[in-house]
């Protein structure tokens with residue numbers, strides 16, 4: 001059972017973490033929120049009865065995301081004027097005190113709606129991670145000259161199921177992916193680059209998730225947008241681009257546990273079955289991760305040279321990486337089950353450092 005001091009510390013720590021990975025706005029607002037909580041203000045009121053157990057409840061991000069949703073849907077205009085995600089080019093210079101007052105006013109005006117919002121866990125789908133997936137698919141293409149059946153577990157809204165439609169512009173003038181794409185990722189790749197000139201052909205796309213988001217619906221899009229931090233305009237813009245791709249090529253994400261999805265798969269002759277997952281394993285228990293590994297081993301045992309299986313996993317790092325970078329991409333292929341570390345990367349895919357292979 002967590003205590004009031006734990007909640008205050010959690011708000012402060014999450015604010016500092018937001019500052020570390022690119023949101024000075026949330027760093028400031030969550031620091032004010034921690035003060036307000038400690039003083040028994042409206043933050044304490046909406047969080048009354050809340051505990052941080054069980055699991056990673058991320059109360060701070062639930063609170064910030066809920067309030068962001070009001071700003072995005074036009075119900076918090078005094079706050080929205082400071083949020084680049086809503087005000088765009090008309091955004092006012094960030095005034096932490098004034099923004100906090102407007103944030104706090106939302107809690108005072110809508111305590112029950114905010115409390116209802118806190119009940120939903122944050123849900124994100126980061127299209128920037130396609131920079132990781134695309135490089136992984138190019139590496140794989142160099143091994144298997146076969147079209148790909150792409151299956152994503154923990155897919156959220158499935159936005160990363162269209163990696164062949166995302167463009168990457170590299171610093172030295174090369175690019176990967178179609179020029180018409182509404183999603184361009186700028187100069188994310190460093191190190192020993194994957195082969196750039198191999199075509200990736202995707203013949204089947206499937207996504208599953210325990211809690212899928214339907215971006216064909218306005219509520220689904222609002223849900224995803226609300227958990228992106230409002231001062232991260234690049235992420236917001238590329239998310240809108242990913243919504244456009246999803247509208248042009250809808251791929252419903254099925255509600256299903258990851259283990260069940262992998263257990264039900266069979267290799268398909270003439271194609272490489274590629275199962276991709278990103279920032280999903282941390283939500284599984286140790287036993288759940290072991291079960292997932294076992295399901296992959298069972299699937300891999302059915303693989304043949306004409307029907308290979310690959311697991312591309314972008315998860316909290318399992319091998320050494322440059323300082324400050326916490327996530328790694330590994331490739332496991334069957335027949336054989338060999339594991340190759342391919343890259344380390346920023347958790348959102350903003351910079352990807354490819355290892356020499």
Ligand SMILES: C[S@@+](CC[C@H](N)C(=O)[O-])C[C@H]1O[C@@H](n2cnc3c(N)ncnc32)[C@H](O)[C@@H]1O
Nearest residue numbers: 125126154156209210211257258278279280283
């Ligand atoms: C941080 S999100 C990442 C979503 C997406 N992979 C991405 O990189 O943008 C984690 C996702 O894992 C899903 N998830 C958690 N546990 C799961 C499980 N046991 N089976 C399937 N999906 C799961 C959550 O619902 C959530 O959509």
